[in-house]
Amino acid sequence: MTEAVASGPASRQRASRRQPPAALLVLALIGPLIVLLPLAFTLFEAARVDGAEAVELLARPLVGELLVNTIGLVLAATVAAATIGTAAAWLVERTDLPGYRAWGVLAAVPLAVPPFVSSYAWVSLSPGLQDFAGAWLVVTCSYYPLVYLPVAAALRGLDPALEETARSLGCGSCACFRSVVLPQLRPALLGGMLLVALNVLVEFGAFALLRFRTFTTELYAEYRTGFDGPGASLLAAVLLLLCLACLFAEVKVRGGAGYARLGRGVRRRAARLKLGLTTLPALAGFAALAMTTLGVPLGMIAYWLTQHGAAAISPAEASVSLLIDATISSLWLGLSGAAVTVALALPLGFVAVRYQSRFVTLLERMAYLAQGVPGIVVALALISLTIRAAYPLYQTTPLLIAAYAIVFLPLALVSVRAALSQAQRGLEEAGRSLGLGWAAVAWRVLLPLIGPGLGAAAALVFVSIVTELTATLLLAPIGTQTLATQVWADTSTLAFAAAAPYAALMMALSLLSTWLLARRFAATRFVS
Amino acid sequence: MTHLLIKELDKRFLGDPVLRGVDLAVRSGELVAILGASGSGKTTLLRLICGFERADDGTIAIDGRIVAGPQTHLPPEQREIGYVAQEGALFPHLSVADNIVFGLPRRLRRARFRVTELLELVGLPASFAERPPQALSGGEQQRVALARALAPSPKLVLLDEPFSALDAALRIETRAAVAAALAATGATAVLVTHDQAEALSMGNAVAVLRDGRLVQVADPVTLYRRPHDVGVARFVGEAVLLPGVAASGYVTCTFGRLRLSPGAPEGPVEVLVRPEQIRLGSIAQAGVAARVCGVTFYGHDASVSLLLTGEDQPRTVTARLAGHASPEPGTEVTLTVSGDVVAFSPDSGRRCG
Numbered sequence: 001m002t003e004a005v006a007s008g009p010a011s012r013q014r015a016s017r018r019q020p021p022a023a024l025l026v027l028a029l030i031g032p033l034i035v036l037l038p039l040a041f042t043l044f045e046a047a048r049v050d051g052a053e054a055v056e057l058l059a060r061p062l063v064g065e066l067l068v069n070t071i072g073l074v075l076a077a078t079v080a081a082a083t084i085g086t087a088a089a090w091l092v093e094r095t096d097l098p099g100y101r102a103w104g105v106l107a108a109v110p111l112a113v114p115p116f117v118s119s120y121a122w123v124s125l126s127p128g129l130q131d132f133a134g135a136w137l138v139v140t141c142s143y144y145p146l147v148y149l150p151v152a153a154a155l156r157g158l159d160p161a162l163e164e165t166a167r168s169l170g171c172g173s174c175a176c177f178r179s180v181v182l183p184q185l186r187p188a189l190l191g192g193m194l195l196v197a198l199n200v201l202v203e204f205g206a207f208a209l210l211r212f213r214t215f216t217t218e219l220y221a222e223y224r225t226g227f228d229g230p231g232a233s234l235l236a237a238v239l240l241l242l243c244l245a246c247l248f249a250e251v252k253v254r255g256g257a258g259y260a261r262l263g264r265g266v267r268r269r270a271a272r273l274k275l276g277l278t279t280l281p282a283l284a285g286f287a288a289l290a291m292t293t294l295g296v297p298l299g300m301i302a303y304w305l306t307q308h309g310a311a312a313i314s315p316a317e318a319s320v321s322l323l324i325d326a327t328i329s330s331l332w333l334g335l336s337g338a339a340v341t342v343a344l345a346l347p348l349g350f351v352a353v354r355y356q357s358r359f360v361t362l363l364e365r366m367a368y369l370a371q372g373v374p375g376i377v378v379a380l381a382l383i384s385l386t387i388r389a390a391y392p393l394y395q396t397t398p399l400l401i402a403a404y405a406i407v408f409l410p411l412a413l414v415s416v417r418a419a420l421s422q423a424q425r426g427l428e429e430a431g432r433s434l435g436l437g438w439a440a441v442a443w444r445v446l447l448p449l450i451g452p453g454l455g456a457a458a459a460l461v462f463v464s465i466v467t468e469l470t471a472t473l474l475l476a477p478i479g480t481q482t483l484a485t486q487v488w489a490d491t492s493t494l495a496f497a498a499a500a501p502y503a504a505l506m507m508a509l510s511l512l513s514t515w516l517l518a519r520r521f522a523a524t525r526f527v528s
Numbered sequence: 529m530t531h532l533l534i535k536e537l538d539k540r541f542l543g544d545p546v547l548r549g550v551d552l553a554v555r556s557g558e559l560v561a562i563l564g565a566s567g568s569g570k571t572t573l574l575r576l577i578c579g580f581e582r583a584d585d586g587t588i589a590i591d592g593r594i595v596a597g598p599q600t601h602l603p604p605e606q607r608e609i610g611y612v613a614q615e616g617a618l619f620p621h622l623s624v625a626d627n628i629v630f631g632l633p634r635r636l637r638r639a640r641f642r643v644t645e646l647l648e649l650v651g652l653p654a655s656f657a658e659r660p661p662q663a664l665s666g667g668e669q670q671r672v673a674l675a676r677a678l679a680p681s682p683k684l685v686l687l688d689e690p691f692s693a694l695d696a697a698l699r700i701e702t703r704a705a706v707a708a709a710l711a712a713t714g715a716t717a718v719l720v721t722h723d724q725a726e727a728l729s730m731g732n733a734v735a736v737l738r739d740g741r742l743v744q745v746a747d748p749v750t751l752y753r754r755p756h757d758v759g760v761a762r763f764v765g766e767a768v769l770l771p772g773v774a775a776s777g778y779v780t781c782t783f784g785r786l787r788l789s790p791g792a793p794e795g796p797v798e799v800l801v802r803p804e805q806i807r808l809g810s811i812a813q814a815g816v817a818a819r820v821c822g823v824t825f826y827g828h829d830a831s832v833s834l835l836l837t838g839e840d841q842p843r844t845v846t847a848r849l850a851g852h853a854s855p856e857p858g859t860e861v862t863l864t865v866s867g868d869v870v871a872f873s874p875d876s877g878r879r880c881g
Binding site for chain 1: 578579580603604605606607608609610611613614615617618619620621622630631673676677680686
């Protein structure tokens, strides 16, 4: 009598291959389409440039300099982030480093410090820290958590049985790390590195403050000096293609990550290596890291908060009314942007989770493309589009919100999908079988299950909008100042003391939301 | 009284027929087990009864009301059914008690109507009421799922492989608790399973589904002793099949002259002997000579593989013996068959008679 014959999955798969309702599909289409808009526009504009002219424009020494700067910094920052991120992850997850829990949190927090804020801190600390070295320092500090987090998660997820088996087969601890651990970390490590590269490519504020010329700062400069058409279009297209290349590589690396542990059951935690004499250097390293990534930015903001405006190179005071206005604008833009973005992601996520098909996968991939479209490219494309085709929208809040929705749709979609997967269809069917109509099921089953996840999605988008600079700077209606644009404006004019209150408020919002989110994700999740 | 009546039910997925002309009648208070291998369409049949899927043809009536038919498709919430999913599908955001009262009107939900009674019915202590479902074992989750399904007093309870995700010991215990609860409420129930032992032990009747067709609906004893064809015989238990010749209620085969179940045919047939019908004796006793060539010992019983030594062509048969009686490999024995046997037509594999 065989008990092992599994049944069900085949028929269930067939059952789930249903068509989504047309109205839902239309709602799901909106997100991908508005993502495609700036992307297609940018490539279209670049393709319209006459061939010979394009060659001439691209062969300028300026483009060469930008390429060298951008790619050089991308490589340097990626390698530095990979080294720091992996070392930190290994120390936190696999050694008896004193206080590894606290160090683990501190290693992730710098992600909440936008690079333009840390560059403000560093520049105000030492005006000499500029150009390549400054840019390298600032972006590495801000983005190494993008390597640290996935690598630490991968280390946590590694089945110690694999390492034990390797040891039993005669591998020493070093050989074991090289031949068993490292290959399993590879997808996380490479994926993280490509995310760092992508973020460095699209970074604008920090580089502008540090006077380091990259594609983004050049695009901004050209926009400010009258928006030279074909040259800017080509630069934008080159930047866009670099980003998309990174994005595709990242998807490929992640997609090939077939190392997930199968099977259920509780897994033992790996034993922690005794650091012994290396404990002190390791602690010193972490202290230096925390000092550089968090101590300096937060410390400098605190320092400038206590100084009179005159202490800065450009004497200027922050005005209380401006501070209140900027805070209200930031909150308002953040909240409405988060609401719109999550509202766009929700139908798409629902269709993606419930009605898998090739077309739906395509829609989802289109939405994720937004990750590879730099904010400055989105902003410039929307400006050109509205000036030409929808002038009343130019420099309005709805347009800025649309830009936020485009840039942060992937972020919202990831969280919304995670939330929706909490509510399996079996639960809805159970509700229906108990006599509830679809509306009652949505209210009593779906909403309680996905509500917290949707809240988290909205909070993530909210923080990202509050700390967003590029699109806000280019698209904010005249007269609208946000915390981010105020930090930018004051730092640009070297009025460091005036910038401090805005930066402090922004950092407080960002750290608070990050803390709330981290607490939520640390809390027990529903397991069914 | 017929409680669930299914007529000529057809279902296709993307043009592939999954169910073809299924007819089934379930009497009031009865538990019918639908037994089928993976891909036989049994889960689809259950989902059609629930209303999660639409039938392409045929009708389903619950308690005299047509719930699915050519022009009708009643949504699941209007069918007054209780449904227990494979892994329980308890609402993770609600406590055990809130799960149980989920399908009741608000007033009764507030009053935690019958929670203790239902928990007791499925064999759980009342103290479980405030626990979150995550704190329950798989078997306990299934019992709560049943309590939740029974709470609104449904006309029909539908169970979709409710024990398949449980490990062996828990499965037997949970099965017993569920069977007792269903019997105590007098509920009419349909249970879908791929597990023969589960179907035979739980069902008042077992319906065997194969390639989308119901091949046999019978009480467990009849199904096991008089299967419709060789395929069903093999599916519901181990089978020893031997050639033989039938005449006037008896069949002559390797094991000599055996009595056939009533209504047997004449002429060449295929004889079904269940392994537990084969008895072993010492060589001094009468019977067919054989040598023990392998023993798989399970504890309570043992599967013994035997080589018939008196034959022209060597043939191996399997016998099932009580664990304490299991012989040593290499022992010479004689075999006899106890009880009636069944014969199938050798061409079609159908039971004769």
